[in-house]
Amino acid sequence: MHPADPTDSGFADTPAPVTRREFVHGAAASAALLAMGGLSAPLAAMPGAMPAVAADRAAVLAQVAAQHDDTLRRLREWIALPSIAAEDRNYPQGPEHMARLAREAGFQHVEVVPTAGKSGVFATLDAGAPTWLAIYMMYDVKQYDPAEWSAPPLEGRIVEKAGLGKVLVGRGATNSKGPQMACLAALHAFRAANTKLPVNLVLICEGEEEIGSPNFRQIVFKPEVEAALKKCVGIIIPLGNQDPDGSVQINLGAKGVVELELVASGEKWGRGPTKxxxxxxxxxxxxxxxHLVQALNTLVKADGHTPAxxxxxxxxxxxxxxxxxILDAAIPKRSEESAKRSLGVSRWIADEPWRESLVRLASQPTINIEGLVGGYTGPGGKTILPHRAIAKIDMRLVPDMTAKEALAKLKAHLAKQGFGDVEVNMTGGYDPTETPADSRLVKAMAATYRKVGVEPLLWPRLAGSWPGATFTAAPLKLAAGQFGMGHGGGAHAPDEYWVVEPANPKVAGMDGAARSFVELFYALA
Amino acid sequence: MHPADPTDSGFADTPAPVTRREFVHGAAASAALLAMGGLSAPLAAMPGAMPAVAADRAAVLAQVAAQHDDTLRRLREWIALPSIAAEDRNYPQGPEHMARLAREAGFQHVEVVPTAGKSGVFATLDAGAPTWLAIYMMYDVKQYDPAEWSAPPLEGRIVEKAGLGKVLVGRGATNSKGPQMACLAALHAFRAANTKLPVNLVLICEGEEEIGSPNFRQIVFKPEVEAALKKCVGIIIPLGNQDPDGSVQINLGAKGVVELELVASGEKWGRGPTKxxxxxxxxxxxxxxxHLVQALNTLVKADGHTPAxxxxxxxxxxxxxxxxxILDAAIPKRSEESAKRSLGVSRWIADEPWRESLVRLASQPTINIEGLVGGYTGPGGKTILPHRAIAKIDMRLVPDMTAKEALAKLKAHLAKQGFGDVEVNMTGGYDPTETPADSRLVKAMAATYRKVGVEPLLWPRLAGSWPGATFTAAPLKLAAGQFGMGHGGGAHAPDEYWVVEPANPKVAGMDGAARSFVELFYALA
Structure with a gap:
């Protein structure tokens, strides 16, 4: 999921490697939000007179609960079929299954879209409504090692998890089959209630998200797909956006990122040894x-953080x-104390107060060292002069920076400073995203969260990154954002889970997540 | 062994970890020395009239060959008993065996010397000669993993090694049981020839060399040991000092070294995260x-090498x-081309010519980064801000610097530059050593090498380091140096070997190595 709060650090405790996508699809966030009312009441029967739409809506919501076992069965079947692009696993079964799920959920047009890599799926559901909404899904999951799991990763076993309630454990449980199945369950509920959807849908799915979506543009910009997307008011990414305390944040954009390695070597330098x-x-x-240390030293100012x-x-x-x-409204709702505690930080950059540090977090680009590795790295010492050393770097970008521009400027800078031999190997990245607060999508998301009892925290820009620029940038310029009640954790890690029956009444379970999609469709209509 | 040439880099190809001691006791060196005559002639019968001493000497030399099988048997028995202090292995059998080897070789007084760790052995052989010589031995060996060996590490199997001839493979073969056994074989040859040794001997042995000799001073400065050492003209460390081409270098000292880790962390800094x-x-x-990068950047000047x-x-x-x-005499005998080729280097620091670069090598202290490790070090990237990073550093010291002084200055420098929070954890080190070229020991070594047909290259100071300051510094101020013909390799690595029957006639085998000790004793007398 998109963590509700970029000061989240829950990911650091996961035993398995954590990637950028882990952050985007990761687990809990730590924002301390306003206390909020219980969830059960608004999701139960509406009081008073009931107009036609309200009656339909109530019937649909009732069907979510009635279909609980079917939804769980579908989720388990899907988890039992892990598609892993890096391992060429379950292909073409993955996109075929995705297409079947779409068909069963009521999409009238469903097609598998070939790419240079794994095929995607494009589907439309025309309910005759005036409004079109796009939904993004991924059918692939991260690799896993069953030996590290306490429950079989493909079984979808329901276990009691302390403080959280009954959770389904499985690879893809939260990233992203659980939330996606909740979204599909909403569509099944409309079918079962024999009720027309209040919006039309475009579904766009890929099977290479976990390897960085290298061919995703071939799906998005296929002419009929692009044409369908252009009709949409925006695109949602189904995710369990709730923290364990129930809170939800809506981010109106995200920083871009460039990840790269700086490699200094005797070979490229023409000085020093080649072994x-x-x-x-x-x-x-x-x-x-x-040489690498001196090159790195030119990248930030003496303050140790400002990009130079x-x-x-x-x-x-x-x-x-x-x-x-938006920042001024949100900052007072966030607890400095709990952020410091969860991060293990006692001071912010430049000893700034909480408010300034959050403005900096939202507004400033950064150059960070993710890791250093070179020469001897084991215990004690080893008397070598290494021929090669690497710094792993990420640069976070704010509008109107672009990944391409930042990379080019870094290269030019190094060359100008006398480090033109230091290799700059980009390993991933994408541009910043922005979605207007007054877009219909954001307004509908906020209204939906409020309707189900959570006051969402609007936040101008996530300091983390996600590859949404494909949608938010020209030519599509769609509003885009993660959406959904519910909570899961352990993305990319062993014992990945998705809360099915929550212990905390402020957190939605699987059915509650499905109902949040029902409510979003009504809110958008 | 002490590599004859500090531009040696053979160690870098060894599959196992290489430490400072690997360098000191390591394999081949790459100096290109003068072509030299064959070895066989000078070691065979002397022509012409034969005075009494010469007759004795010839008888002793003849016994070396006669005892070949016994020497090999003793070496194999010793290799079958690996003492490893780090594993508490074969203790107290290790020092007991060492004491027995000394007794059998003719030492009259042999005692095991307890320390706070593993015991040492102190022995004396008083032949009634006017001159005393000390010999250092270690009975411990480095750890090993039999799975990595092509022959069992404790068997002492003789195998044919391409270009080298018949070698004995085993843990400790060259570091240091092979060379030490060659030295003991020289003593056995005197006994077998019923000939008095021309020098008296002090033997001092330890069993913790491979863990950094933490208790060695307790042996050396035991009053009767110190008193015995004070009578000596110097101390030799038996080693196979020959390159595969037969060349030998005598180093008149070595740089000191301090190895340490610089650790920057959020915990100690009080800034940044603690995870x-x-x-x-x-x-x-x-x-x-x-923070670590900026601290490191203060340690060398903009030229990237001069300590700051x-x-x-x-x-x-x-x-x-x-x-x-001495440098002026030696430099023309060393080949820049072969040094560059063996190191994979195309230019020296500051594009200096060969001569200047060798003067710099002998005369300048250094601060080197052995390794960098921090944050994410695996393939690709991982979007973390690490709470901790480490630089592994070694500083090489020339007289009159000391390890203690260099460490204190580094700490003071970091504190003054604003990096007082960066931990400085010394992991090992010792002061520089010096032995005068005109000492009896060095003169005798040089004469011996010449006598057996090798013109040794005198070199003022090894750029590498060895813990000889215990002997060369006050109060003992002994001349000290590695000595011995012969060649071995793979110290600390799998398939460690010692040449028993060389393919190259310029290289001494096991018996040739033993004969070089016989000759040294005569040269000193």
Whole structure:
């Protein structure tokens, strides 16, 4: 999921490798939000007179509960079929199953869309409504090692999880089959209630999300897909957006990111050794590791954080008055104390107060070192002069920066500073995203959350990143965002889970998540 | 062994971890020395009239060959008993066996010397000669994994090794049981020839060399041991000093070294996180990795190699006229081309010519980064802001620097530059050593090498390091150095070997190595 709060650090406790996508689809967030009312009442029968739409709506909501066992069965069947692009696993069964799920949920037009890699699925459901909404799904999941799991990763076993309630454990439980199945369950409920959907839907699915969506544009920009998307008021990514405390955040955008490796080596430098040599030679032979340290040192200012790459701030657009207003409204609702505690941090950059540090978090681009590795890295020492060292870097970008621009500026900067030999190997990245607060999609999301009893926290820009620019940038310029009640965790890690029957009444279970989609469709109509 | 040439990099190809001691006791060196005559002739019968000493000497040398099988048997028995202090293995059998080897070789007084760790052995052989010589031995060996060996590590199997001839494979073969057994075989040869040793001997042995000799001073400075050592003209460390081409170098000293880790962490800094957090937080939270990069950057000048630690050069004594003369004589005998080829280096520091780069190698202290490790170090990226990063550093010291001084100056420098929170954890080190070229020991070594047909290359100071300062510094101030013909390799690595019957006639085998000790004893007398 999209963590509701970028000060989230729950991911750091997961035993398995955590990637950017883990962050996007990850587990709990830590924002301390307003206390909010219980969920049960608004989701139960509506009081008073009941007009036609309200009657339909009530019938649909009732069907969500009635279909509980069917939804769970469908989710388990899906989890039993893990599609893993990196392993060429369950292909073409993955997209075929995805297409079947779409057909069964009521999509009238369903087609598998070939790409240079794994096929996607494109589907439409025309309910004759005036409004079109797009839904993004992924049918692939992350690799897993059954030996690390306490329950079989493909069984979908229901277990009691302390503090959370009954959860379904399985690969893909929260990332992203559980939330996606909740969305599909909403459609099944409309069918079962024999009620027309209040919106038309475009479904766009891929099977390579876990390898960085290398062919996704081939699906999105297939002419009939693009044409369908252009009719939409926006696109939602089904996710369990709730923290364990029930809170929900709506992010109006996200920073972009460039991940890259800086590699200094004797080979490329033309100085120093081309293999590790004895460290006594440091008196005679240049060191590619010192070279890397000196190159790195040029990338941030003496304060240790402000990017010093030439021209880096050229296209940084300051926060708008509207964004500042949203921040001003949200900041008092977030607890500095709980953020510091959860992060293990005692001071913010430059000893700034909470408010300033959050403005900085939302507004500033960064250059971060994810990791350093070179030479001898084991216990104690080893007297070598290494021929090669690597810094793993990520740069976070704000509008109107682009990944391409940031990468080019970094390269130019290094060359100008005398480090043109240091290799810059980009491993991933994408542009920032923005979705207007006054878009129909965001308004409908906020109204839906309120309707089901949660006051969402609007936030101008997630400091984390997700590859949504495909939708939000030209030519589509769609409003886009993760949506859905519910909670899960352990994405990319063992014992991934999705809450089916929550212990905390403020958290939605599987049916509650499905009902939030029903409500969103009505809110958009 | 002490590599004859510090531009050696053979160690870098060994599959197992290589430590400082690997360098000191390591395999081949790459100096290109003068072509030299064959070995066989000088070691065979002497021509012409034969005075009494010469007759004795010839008888002793003849016994070396006669005892070949016994020497090999003793070596194999020793290799079958690996003492490993780190594993508490074969203790107290290790020192007991060492004591027995000394007794059998003719030492009259042999005692096991307890320490706070593993016991050492102290022995004396008083032949009634005017001259005393000390010999250092270690009875411990490095750990090993039999699965990585092509022959059982404790069997001492003789195998044909391409280009080298028949070698004995086993843990400790070259580091240091093979060379030490060659030295003991020389003593056995004197006994078998019923000939008095021309020198008296002090034997000092330890069993913790492979864990850094933490208790060695308890042996050396036991009053009767210290008193015995004070009578000596110097101390030799038996080693196979020959390169595969037969060449030998005598080093008149070695740089000291300090190995340490620099650790930057949120915990100690009081800034940044105390656990890894999501990298998007780089806009709000300080980075201990950037902090480490900035601290490192203060340690060398912009040239990327000159130490910039305040006061680092204060006690650097320039090369003496004598040292410069020795360098001037030696440099033309070393091949720049072959050094560059073996190191994979195309340019020396500052594009200096060969001569200047070798002067720098011998005379300059260094600060080297052995390794960098922090945050995510696997393939690709992981979007974290690490809470901790480590640089593994070694500093090489020249007289009159000391390890203690260099460490203190580094700490003071970091504190002054604003990096007082960066932990400085010393993991090992010792002071520089020096042995005068005109000492009896060095003269006798050189004469011996010449006698057996090798013109040794005198070198003022090894750029590598060995813990000889215990002997060379006050109060003992002994001349000290590795000595011995012969060749071995793979110290600390699988398939460690010692050449028993060389393919190259310029290289001594096991018996040739033993004969070099016989000759040294005569040369010293």
């Amino acid at each position: 590790d040599v004895h460290s006594s030679l440091a008196a005679q032979v240049d060191s590619p590791v010192w 790459v030439e021209g880096f701030f050229e296209n940084v657009r300051p926060l708008t008055a509207e964004q500042r207003r | 890894d957090v999501h990298s998007s937080l780089a806009a709000q939270v300080d980075s201990p990795v950037w 630690v305040e006061g680092f050069f204060e006690n650097v004594r320039p090369l003496t006229a004598e040292q410069r003369r």
